Amino acid sequence: ELKVEQNPLFLSMQEGKNYTIYCNYSTTSDRLYWYRQDPGKSLESLFVLLSNGAVKQEGRLMASLDTKARLSTLHITAAVHDLSATYFCAVDSGGSNYKLTFGKGTLLTVNP
Amino acid sequence: NAGVTQTPKFQVLKTGQSMTLQCAQDMNHEYMSWYRQDPGMGLRLIHYSVGAGITDQGEVPNGYNVSRSTTEDFPLRLLSAAPSQTSVYFCASKNSGSTGELFFGEGSRLTVL
Numbered sequence: 001e002l003k004v005e006q007n008p009l010f011l012s013m014q015e016g017k018n019y020t021i022y023c024n025y026s027t028t029s030d031r032l033y034w035y036r037q038d039p040g041k042s043l044e045s046l047f048v049l050l051s052n053g054a055v056k057q058e059g060r061l062m063a064s065l066d067t068k069a070r071l072s073t074l075h076i077t078a079a080v081h082d083l084s085a086t087y088f089c090a091v092d093s094g095g096s097n098y099k100l101t102f103g104k105g106t107l108l109t110v111n112p
Numbered sequence: 113n114a115g116v117t118q119t120p121k122f123q124v125l126k127t128g129q130s131m132t133l134q135c136a137q138d139m140n141h142e143y144m145s146w147y148r149q150d151p152g153m154g155l156r157l158i159h160y161s162v163g164a165g166i167t168d169q170g171e172v173p174n175g176y177n178v179s180r181s182t183t184e185d186f187p188l189r190l191l192s193a194a195p196s197q198t199s200v201y202f203c204a205s206k207n208s209g210s211t212g213e214l215f216f217g218e219g220s221r222l223t224v225l
Contacts, residue, residue, distance in 0.1 A: 009152075033213055042202065043155075045213035088154060090214075098143040098162070098208050099170070104154040 002027045002093050006103035013079045013110050021106045023072040023089035031092035032072045033100065034063050036085045043088065047074075079110045114138050118203050118217035125193045125224045133188040133220050135203030141215070143208040144186035148172065148199040149219075155202065161186055162208050193224045 003026040013019055023032070034046040047056040049065035049072060056063050060083065062075045072089055086107045090100040119134045137144065145160035147170075157170030161180040175197060177189040186205075190197060200221050204214040 004154075031211055035213075042218045043214075043216045045215075048211070048213050050211050090155075092211075098145070098206055098214075099157065099160060100214060101157070101171075102147075102154040104152060 002029070002091060002101045004089060004091050004101050004103040006087075006089055006106050009104060009106060011106055011108045013076070013108065015080055015110055015112055016078050018078065019076050021074040021076070021087055021089075021108075023074070023091075023103055025070050025072075025091045025101075028067070028070070029091045029093075030065075030067045032065050033090045033092075034072070034074055035088045035090065037088065037105070038085050046087075076108070079108075081110050081112060084108055084110045116203055116205055116215050116217035118201075118220050120220060121218065122221050123223070125190075125222065127194060127224060129193050130189070130191050131193065131222075132190075133201055133203075133222070135186045135188065135217060136184050137186075137203075137205040137215070138184065139205065139215065140183060141205035141207055142183070144180065144203065144205045145170070145214070146176070146178065146186070146188045147202045147204065149202060150199050158188065158201075190222075193222075195224045198222060198224045 005024045032049045035043040047063040052067040054065045086105045088105045090102045093099040116137045146158040147155040159178040161167045203217040
């Protein structure tokens with residue numbers, strides 16, 4: 001059974017600081033997805049990582065995938081308040097291209 | 113461009129009542145799925161479908177039924193609601209042959225008293 005673990009689950013940051021969210025998963029997969037969720041809202045796709053060594057960047061967020069270590073990271077650079085949200089990683093279960101197993105999410109709060 | 117549409121957005125039920133959460137997508141996606149989101153649990157897959165007439169169970173299927181008679185619609189039925197089914201439900205879809213992301217609906221918040 002695929003397990004996806006995120007840490008930390010809660011992250012309080014000051015504006016301008018850098019931090020990394022980690023996503024570990026238990027079985028072989030080369031498809032990993034990052035989503036953002038604002039309170040009371042739906043999930044918004046941030047990144048799709050499809051191969052070992054994949055790196056994607058959008059604004060202050062950068063995601064990477066190491067399939068050998070079964071690890072993805074979401075790095076936040078110079079955080080701003082607008083980045084406050086819950087971030088989820090999700091892993092494709094068994095190469096199905098559709099069944100995703102989600103981590104529990106990281107609640108990020110960026111304080112002025 | 114509607115995307116994935118869920119109704120209702122909010123619902124309160126009494127224990128033992130039945131109801132159907134509706135999900136429709138206009139993107140001609142083969143794959144549709146239902147997740148539930150509970151505090152501290154992330155999203156857990158309830159049921160999914162890879163095409164009309166084909167459904168399968170996910171991680172937490174007990175207490176829920178689904179059917180897929182058309183490509184566009186994938187309703188989720190609660191036959192006898194229980195307080196443990198209080199949750200936020202998300203419908204999601206994608207092209208099953210694509211490695212792209214899932215597209216999510218806005219969610220349906222269900223409270224069972």
